[in-house]
Amino acid sequence: MPISAWLLRTHKLSRLPRLSQLPLGMEITLLLLLKITLLFILARAFFSEPQAKHMHMPTALVEQHLLASAPAPATLPASDHSSTTTEVTHASH
Numbered sequence: 001m002p003i004s005a006w007l008l009r010t011h012k013l014s015r016l017p018r019l020s021q022l023p024l025g026m027e028i029t030l031l032l033l034l035k036i037t038l039l040f041i042l043a044r045a046f047f048s049e050p051q052a053k054h055m056h057m058p059t060a061l062v063e064q065h066l067l068a069s070a071p072a073p074a075t076l077p078a079s080d081h082s083s084t085t086t087e088v089t090h091a092s093h
Helices: 003-014 024-047 059-067
Strands: none
Touching: none
């Protein structure tokens, strides 16, 4: 892209409408503060406290569960039924 085309393009971008009449630095600062405030509110609302405060898991049990190898998938015996169901076991929490 020639330099003159680049300058013309940036000149057109500088004429875009702004959100306010504040200086650009102040406008960016206000938008960043608004964004940080919204993120803080969302974090406090959804991630600040556990849902069950009385529920505690022993560290050894959690480590054993996370570090254990995944169980092999169960295989179904061959049958003539068109639809079969499988039972899925879940870890107790």
